[in-house]
Amino acid sequence: MSDVAVKAPDAAPPKPAARRDPVRLLRRLGWLVLLVVLLAVPLYLDAAWLKAGQYMMIGGVGAIGLTLLVGQAGQLSLAHAxxxxxxxxxxTVLSGPADDTRVFGLGLDPGLSLVGAVVVSAGLGLAFAPVSGRLRGIYLGVASLSLVFLGLYFGQSAEKLTGGTSTGRSPTPFSLFGFPFTNDGPQFELLGIPIRQAERTWYLFLLLTVIAYVVARAAVTSRVGRSWRAVRDNEAAASVMGVNVIRAKAGAFAVSSAYAGLAGAMTVLWFDILKPDESEFGTYGINVSIAFLAMVIIGGLGSVPGAVVGALIVNGLPQILSLYSADLGWFSGTGDGALTPILISSFVYGAAIILVVLFEPGGLAAIGRRISRRAGRSRRSPSASPPAASSRETGHTPEEQGR
Structure with missing residues (x-):
């Protein structure tokens, strides 16, 4: 036996702890600060401003669903209304009183009815699968547009369900586990501020918006989101890779419809009435579908945060102008040709769409990604060796598509 000592190999040096991305930390800190601010908003703003913020959150929920369909799955839809x-x-029907002789109702719990509204909308979107699975582009857009006219027709005809266009129908006030989101029930204060209907509805809509946002971000980074993007980029290649193209398209349409259904339930709670309006600026007409499409284009197709920002612009601008015009006397004209907050807002976001298409097709999300990358590069040490190019530097990763 050799008496030459065999030197044991040196233990592998411990791997350095992965450096935290300062941009990512700042982003998470920013989201946390934003959430705290939104939770504190009802303590400082009056009911009118809270009402405007609630309408923005309705747009955010609906826009998230549409950006998943148009941006992630590549299906053009004008059926959001x-x-x-x-x-x-x-x-309204599920939660409506069962003993009302004028309209039909099932008398279910409002919380259960809200879930039922999402399920019913998703089912209707799934029923559209034979069409959405076989059409694409402008052909799918035109086919989906027909749903808007059908919806208005049946909504105005089925007066037992909607109450018709003359009087409409009031929804059952929302309550959760017996706690009412109205001025009825137990009264309480937070930091000396009474929490009434406006504040309670704000927190309800904020909770629904956060849930919608988190679920959408999870879907974007999951296997489902990857299948949507594969179908969007190349249906033949996706089929070869084992993706069921028709099923992926149907699933995307159902998910988008579920988001729109949730936004619709929030809408009747916000207006406190269900009324299938056919006026120029009605709640369920083609103009609403176009407004939601504007949200996702301005925010950036496929970007979940971008959809929320687009909703703040499109849904928030008319609300803000209305509040200021009431105080300052702006846009107070009436009749044909009068400048109204809604009309001015239409001009603004129409111009925004043109600017986005011409100069930044990626929308506000692409601008945000560019700023984020530049900030990340500026924080690197000049003497450090440059890291290998990642997919985020060379293109859009699946996770980045939802940012």
Whole structure:
């Protein structure tokens, strides 16, 4: 036996702890600060401003669903207004009193009715699968547009469900586990501020918006989101890779419809009435579908945060202008040709769409990603060796598509 000592190999040096991305930390800190601010908003703003913020959150929920369909799955849809009407009608019917002789109701718990509205809307979207699975582009857009006209027709005809266009129908006030989101029930204060209907509805809508946002981000980074993007990029290649193209398209349409149904239920709670309006600026007409499409284009197709920002612009601008115009006397004209907050807002977001298409097709999300990358590069040490190019530097990763 050799008496030459065999030197044991040196233990592998411990791997350095992965450096935290300062941009990612700042982003998470920013989201946390934003959430705290939104929780504190009802303590400082009056009911009118809270009402405006609630309407922005309605737009955010609906826009998230549409950006998943148009941006992630690559399916053009103009039927969002139809599913808003379907969700609002489903909530009103499910929660409506069963002993009302004028309209039909099932008398279910409002919380259960809200879930039922989402399920009914998703089912209607799934029923559209034979069409959405076989059409694409402008052909799918035109086919989906027909749903808006059908929805208005049946909504105005089925007076037992919607109450018709003359009087409409009031929804059952929302309550959760017996706690009412109205001025009825137990009264309490937070930091000396009474929490009444406006504040309670704000917190309810904020909770629904956060849930919708988190679920959408999870879907984008999951296997489902990857299948949507594969179908969007190349249906033949996706089929070769084992993706069921028709099933993926149907699933995307159902998910988008579920989001629209939730936004529709929130809409009837916000307006406190269900009324299938056919006026120029009605709640369920083609103009609403176009407004939601504007939200996702301005925010950036496929970007979940971008959809929320687009909703703040499109849904928030008319609300803010209305509040200021009431105080300052702006846009107070009436009749044909009068400048109204809604009309001015239409001009603004129409111009925004043109600017986005011409100069930044990726929308506000692409601008945010560019700023984020530059901030990340500026924080690197000049003497450090540059890391290998990642997919985030060379293109859009699946996770980045939802940012």
């Amino acid at each position: 139809f599913f808003l009407l379907a969700g609002g009608t489903a909530y």
